[in-house]
Amino acid sequence: MKNHQKKTEQTLQIPLVIQQRCGFTDAETLAVMAADGVCVIHKGKMTALELIRVITALSELASDMTIHLAKACGLCNNCGDENPEAGTECGCGNNPAEWVANCSLCHDLLDESQSIHIPDYLLEEAGIPEGAKLEAYTDGDSGEITVVEADIQQDINDVPPCILSMLAQSGICLAALDELIMQESIIYGK
Structure with missing residues (x-):
């Protein structure tokens, strides 16, 4: 009896030169880790030293990408205005963390x-999805504040706190960084 079921599974072909560089063998089972915007393929079984090599490679990649992001954002220079020596005008000296803090x-x-928090039942009544980013504006004459769903639904609040803290x-x-995120600017692979 033949199975007439459509095969929806796709295969990934890794060029031989890359397999050799990675040390993959034909009989080896590979593991795949997928997350938003990234896929990592590695050996399914590794020795301690092989695992250390994977950690090293991923750490170097993360470091290189962090430097790339930092260059795209630049150093905080609000307190130094347009002066090339960021932070010196406000007494922050050469402490980068203080440049951002000040x-x-x-x-x-x-x-x-600074975040707007509205109870879920009010959001539901207004037809605004739970978790949507909000913005507010005022009517100077009446003193009313109007809260609406923001046109831009991604901003710096989507950055994990540990990454944000490291950058600050x-x-x-x-x-x-916030502007690059909201504008969906391509900053890598240009």
């Missing part, structure tokens, strides 16, 4: 109290 633009992005401690301009 920059009103970057500091506000880290301030949780390095003096990276968080306002520039």
